[in-house]
Every structure is written in structure tokens, then in C-alpha cells.
Amino acid sequence: MSANGREERVDDYSDVLIIGAGISGIGAAYRLQEKNPHTSYKVLERRARIGGTWDLHRYPGIxxxxxxxxxxxxxxxxTRPENVADGPDIRDYLVQTARKHGIDEHIRFNTHALSADWDSSTDTWTVHTEQDxxxxxxxxxxxxxGTGYYNYDEPYLPDFPGLDEFSGEVVHPQHWPESLDYTGKRIVVIGSGATAVSMIPSLSEKAGHVTMLQRSPTYMLSGPRINPIVQALRKVLPGRAGYWGARIYNTIFTVxxxxxxxxxxKLSRRYIRNYAKRNLPRGYPVDKHFKPRYDPWDQRLCAMLDNDFYDAINTGRLDVVTDRIDHIDPSGVVLRSGQRIDADVLITATGIQLQALGGVLISIDGEEVKPQDRFVYKEHMLEDVPNLAxxxxxxxxxxxxxxxxTARAFAKLISYMDSHGYTHAYPHLxxxxxxxxxxxxINAGYVQRAGHVLPKSxxxxxxxxxxxxxxDAIDHRLDRIEESMVFGRAPVRVAPVA
Structure with a gap:
């Protein structure tokens, strides 16, 4: 309603805006329309396709x-047999899910959300975007x-002296060029995190030789691509029950x-070390390359599939070097030990940079909200920020x-507010x-580098x-939706255009 008492009419209005059409956004859309079938929504996706992370990352072995x-x-x-799935198959699954449930009709592609401002007089968000x-x-x-927690535009790249002088190709996995032909070439992968461990076995199948260069070792464990226990459960239990059996088994195993x-x-460290020793060549320097200084799960464990990473070492297609970079010259990498590694391609698998809310600038009545200054409520809302998850x-x-x-809690909150006539709700400490x-x-580098961008716990x-x-699952079942929440109604009602 405007100052003269007329009802304000707004174009491109919807009850809910979902930012991102990846796993989080598609899941939120489903739970929203399941719980609140009469609630209107749009999904704003910056990219041209569904998938989020699974569309962005296209490196070999993703x-x-x-x-x-x-x-x-x-x-x-x-429904497929794999227990661990490849990136393109995950993206196809998301596309099919969105199409099956009519979610794809609500997506606005090539729409980059830049800022969002909350208007307390109307209890609405105004989101400024660039669309094409x-x-x-x-x-x-x-x-x-549903934007995840890292910067899609700028991965982390340390300042390696001489990198600009390298005569070959320099590639970061986050921006993998599909035209890159590395057949028969010498590749140095800088980094030993999950990206490197999943990428290297695939690279080694076509490359002349691959070297993984790490500053310090990382814990690795192997799992089967197709798990016989999971397959047995799916065979014994009919239909959807087989899926749930597999899901419950994997949840219990992970926990x-x-x-x-x-x-x-200590026992975990010993087991992982012995596993490496059993699966690597006799006399291999396991303690130098595969014995981290920290305890398991102080950083996330890296997963091999069917020992593919160790197999690449056993066949001679992969070397692991543990050292620090002194500088990079036109033909390769010079290490502080004096050793050098010649290379045709450098792959900087050096990690991500954290980013809150997809980099969207948030404000309330024109005053900027810094996520790092706010506590997190029930792991998905921000202190004193209304109607946002x-x-x-x-x-x-x-x-x-x-x-x-998170998606179910968000849909439940909207249902509760609508049933009580509330137009805003926010957690209040x-x-x-x-x-x-x-x-x-965890002590992962990307957390240590950018802890200041995350909300507080x-x-x-x-x-x-x-x-x-x-x-969390128990809490969700017993959740008290009013706990530490402030509910209210706007003095002005905004009506969408029919």
C-alpha cells in the first residue's frame, strides 16, 4: 500500500525466490511445493543450465x-548401480528430477543475483539481478x-613465483577448458585434496606422466564404485525399500x-597407514607421502575409488612428490629441495575460496548485513535477518x-507463518x-584462509x-518452530500482479 492508501502492485513478484538451481535449490523447490502447493516461487540461476557445482566442475574424473x-x-x-557417481550423471539426475516435478518451469537461467534489500514496511525482499x-x-x-559456500568466479590460487613465465598451459580445475588436450603430456598437479585425488587417475590414463606435488600428505581411503553390500540390499528389498536400505546403510557407515x-x-592413523603400505609398491616411502601430521578428520578424508589412485602409482603412471615450490620457470617447477619437475601442463588444484550467500549483498532497510557478524540459527537462518535461509x-x-x-524446515516455517497470518519471522538472540x-x-586450508566470511556459531x-x-535429524523431528523466533505482520501489504 502506498502513501495515498492504494495497494502497491509489483511486477516479477513471487512468494519465494530461490537463488541457485543446484542440489540445494532443486531440493528446496520440491519441499516448498510439497508443503505449500499454493505458494508461488521462482528459482534464479546464474548459469545457463541446472546443476550448480555439478555443472561448473567439468574436469576429468569429477x-x-x-x-x-x-x-x-x-x-x-x-536408480543406477553406482555407490559413488560421476559428475555428469549427478547433473543428469538433477535435470530429470527438476523436469519430473515441474521445477524446471520456475527457473530463470542466466540470472545473476547481485543484491537483496529487505523492506520492513512491506515485509518484502527486493532482489537486483543481471539477466543476460x-x-x-x-x-x-x-x-x-542454495548458492553453496564457495566463490564460483575466483578459486584459490597462491602466488607461485614465476608462474607467468611457464611456457605450457596453466589450468585450475574449477575453470577446466574443454578444449585442453593433454594426451601424452607431462602433467604436474599442485595439491592433494579431494579434487586432485579424484582427477589424477583419469588424467593418468591419457597423459604421458602425472606428478602430484603436495606440501604435506593427505589421508586417503578407498571405497568401491559399486558396493556389493548396497547391491545386495537393493536386490533383497523391493523397489523403494531397496533405495532406503542403501541410504540407511551408507548413512550409518559414514557416521x-x-x-x-x-x-x-591413533588407531585410525595406524589403519590408514597400513592400508597404504599394503596397496603401494614394496619399499615405497609411505611415511613421507601418506602419513599426515594431523589426525583423521581434522581435515576431510579423500576418497579413492577401487584403489585407482594407488593403482596409478603401482603402474608407474603417477609419482607423488612432497616438497614446497621455490619457483616456476618456463619448463617446469623448481622445488626448495633443489629438485625440479619438468611439465607441459600445470594444474593448480589449490582449493576454493569461501563465500557467504553466493556473494549477494544483503541489507535491511538500506543497512548492509555482514553475515560474519551474525550468529547462525538452527544451521540455516541468520540472527535478526527476516524471511531468509x-x-x-x-x-x-x-x-x-x-x-x-534445511529445505523442509524452511517450507515448514512458511506454512506456519501463513496459517497464523504472519508476514515476517526472524531468529533473535x-x-x-x-x-x-x-x-x-576442521583445519582445511580454505577454512583457515577465510573463516572471517562465515557466520558465527x-x-x-x-x-x-x-x-x-x-x-540434527532428531532435532528436526522435535523442532519447536517458535524457539527464539520473532513473528509479526507488515503494516503495508504488497499484492502481486495477477
Missing amino acids: RSDSDIFTLSYPFEPW GTPKTYRSRFLFF FIYAFAKAAP WCVGYINASWTLRADL GDKPMAEKPAWN GTHRPWNVRHNYVL
Whole structure:
């Protein structure tokens, strides 16, 4: 309603705007229309295709580093035999899911959300975007960020002296050029995280030789691409029950591995080291290249498939070098030890940069909101920020386990507000003192470099960010939606154009 008492009419209005059409965004759209079938929504996707991470990353060997049965949606069973799926297959699954449930009709592609401002007089968000390079504005009651937690545009790249002098090709996996032909070439992969471990076996099949250059070792464990236990469950249990059997098995297995590693770190270290020793050539310097200084799950474990990484070493197609870079010259990498590695291609698998809310600038009545200054509420809302949720997955389990809990909680909140006539809701800590702890309790480089961009975690519910799916699932069942929440109604009503 405007100052003269007339009702304000808004173009491109919807009840909910979902930012991102990846796993989080597609899942949020499904749960929203399931719980609130009369609620209007749009999905704003910056890219030209569905998929998010699974559309961005196209390097050889791209795959999930968690099992696909928990990475897939509980409402849309994974039907293929793999227990760990390749990136293109995951993207196809997302496309088919969106099409099956009519979600694709709500997606606006090539739409880059830049800023969002909350208007307390009307209880609406105004989102400024660029659509195919043209400014376009959207309005909504609610915002859901399915943007993940890292910067799609700028991966992390250390300042390697002499990198500009290298005469070959320099590639970061996040921006893999599909035209790159590395057949028969000498490749140096700088980094030893999940990306490097999944990429290298595929690279070694065509490359002349691959060297993985790491500053320090990383924990690696192998799992089967097709798990015989999972396949047996799917064979014995009929239809959807087989999918749920596989999903429950993988959830229990993942929770057990993490709990065991944290409870018995010395035993876990010994097991992983012995596993490496059994699967690498006799006399291989395991302690130099595969014995980290930290305990398992102080950083995320890297997953091999069917020992493919160790097999590449056994066949001589892969060398692992543990050293630091002194400088890069036109023909390769010179190490601090004095050793040099000649290369035709350098792949900088050096990690990601964290980013909150997809880099969208958030403000309330024109005042900027800095996410790092706010506590997280129930792991998906921000302190004193109305009608907004942000989906962030687990560090020790598949992304979708938490994404689905978040999507369901968001849909439940909207249903509750509509049934009570509320137009805004936000979590409020008030004057209560709250101790602070890291939101992510791992020592990964990307967390250590950019912890200042993440919202704060408290130490007790509902402000405690934890990475425990079992406890979160129980809390979700017993959730008190009014806990630490402020509800209200706007003085002005905004009506959409019919």
C-alpha cells in the first residue's frame, strides 16, 4: 500500500525466490511445493543450465566424494548401480528430477543475483539481478540461498613465483577448458585434496606422466564404485525399500567412520597407514607421502575409488612428490629441495575460496548485513535477518543430508507463518551472552584462509552449528518452530500482479 492508501502492485513478484538451481535449490523447490502447493516461487540461476557445482566442475574424473544414495534426494531414489557417481550423471539426475516435478518451469537461467534489500514496511525482499547482462528486479516475501559456500568466479590460487613465465598451459580445475588436450603430456598437479585425488587417475590414463606435488600428505581411503553390500540390499528389498536400505546403510557407515576416527585417532592413523603400505609398491616411502601430521578428520578424508589412485602409482603412471615450490620457470617447477619437475601442463588444484550467500549483498532497510557478524540459527537462518535461509551442507557427510533438513524446515516455517497470518519471522538472540566457536571444526586450508566470511556459531541450541546428521535429524523431528523466533505482520501489504 502506498502513501495515498492504494495497494502497491509489483511486477516479477513471487512468494519465494530461490537463488541457485543446484542440489540445494532443486531440493528446496520440491519441499516448498510439497508443503505449500499454493505458494508461488521462482528459482534464479546464474548459469545457463541446472546443476550448480555439478555443472561448473567439468574436469576429468569429477565425481562425488560421498555416496550417491545420501547425496540424492530421499523423494527421488537413485536408480543406477553406482555407490559413488560421476559428475555428469549427478547433473543428469538433477535435470530429470527438476523436469519430473515441474521445477524446471520456475527457473530463470542466466540470472545473476547481485543484491537483496529487505523492506520492513512491506515485509518484502527486493532482489537486483543481471539477466543476460540486463538489470532486472524481483520481489518476494522469502529468500532461500542454495548458492553453496564457495566463490564460483575466483578459486584459490597462491602466488607461485614465476608462474607467468611457464611456457605450457596453466589450468585450475574449477575453470577446466574443454578444449585442453593433454594426451601424452607431462602433467604436474599442485595439491592433494579431494579434487586432485579424484582427477589424477583419469588424467593418468591419457597423459604421458602425472606428478602430484603436495606440501604435506593427505589421508586417503578407498571405497568401491559399486558396493556389493548396497547391491545386495537393493536386490533383497523391493523397489523403494531397496533405495532406503542403501541410504540407511551408507548413512550409518559414514557416521561410524567419522565417530571412530574422532574417538580413536591413533588407531585410525595406524589403519590408514597400513592400508597404504599394503596397496603401494614394496619399499615405497609411505611415511613421507601418506602419513599426515594431523589426525583423521581434522581435515576431510579423500576418497579413492577401487584403489585407482594407488593403482596409478603401482603402474608407474603417477609419482607423488612432497616438497614446497621455490619457483616456476618456463619448463617446469623448481622445488626448495633443489629438485625440479619438468611439465607441459600445470594444474593448480589449490582449493576454493569461501563465500557467504553466493556473494549477494544483503541489507535491511538500506543497512548492509555482514553475515560474519551474525550468529547462525538452527544451521540455516541468520540472527535478526527476516524471511531468509541459507543452505550449507556437512563437512563429514553428504551435502544433501543437511540440505533436505534445511529445505523442509524452511517450507515448514512458511506454512506456519501463513496459517497464523504472519508476514515476517526472524531468529533473535537478544541480550543473552553467547560464547562463540568455529562454525566448521576442521583445519582445511580454505577454512583457515577465510573463516572471517562465515557466520558465527554459538555453543548451544538453537545457535550451535554442528556436523552431526543423527542429532540434527532428531532435532528436526522435535523442532519447536517458535524457539527464539520473532513473528509479526507488515503494516503495508504488497499484492502481486495477477
